[in-house]
Amino acid sequence: MEKICIIKKYAAQVQEFYLKAKRMPSYAEMLRIFGVRSKNAVFKRIEKLVTAGFLQKDATGRLVPARVQQPVRLLGLIKAGFPSPAEEETVDLLSLDEYLISNPQATFLLKVAGDSMFDAGIHPGDLVLIQKNLAPKSGDIVVACVDNEWTLKYFEKKQGRVCLRAANKKYPVIEPQQELVIAGVVIANVRKYK
Secondary structure, three states: OHHHHHHHHHHHHHHHHHHHHOOOOOHHHHHHHHOOOOHHHHHHHHHHHHHOOOEEEOOOOOEEEOOOOOOEEEOOOOOOOOOOOOOOOOOEEEOHHHHHOOOHHHEEEEEOOOOOOHHHOOOOOOEEEEEOOOOOOOOOEEEEEEOOEEEEEEEEEEOOEEEEEOOOOOOOOEOOOOOEEEEEEEEEEEOOOO
């Protein structure tokens, strides 16, 4: 139990640095963060953090956080219908990274500009979370390059033909004339209200 607490302490220290600096600390910076004198001691701590799932290595072998967000208390369900008596009870802890991202290496964010997906609930300024390694199915919202122009649209495939459809009647259906490259499938939409 004590070892787990120490590993979590190391993870919190690295995460705090990452959130402030917007990058992972160097080995030299980790000497100071962990309060050790040798890079070998830093290496051993990093291996423990990777094994415990707090850090991971990307395709190039560089360290990246497995989670960026601290877990938040999940208090239960809220009815979106008729009001009911409120009871606050912590059900679990939930990290938004864990909830939204199953494959960090294949996932990226894009900020939405334009209103072509408005009726799908995707508004200008929203962030969409995209996963690259998913095969699109009809009805999925995708990020696509159509004839050298990038767009966010519904993917539709009928009788072997592919088209991209907006979620706003102002926009026409797009049928690729030369090339269609699907960069990924939208797996989540994030909107900040305040």
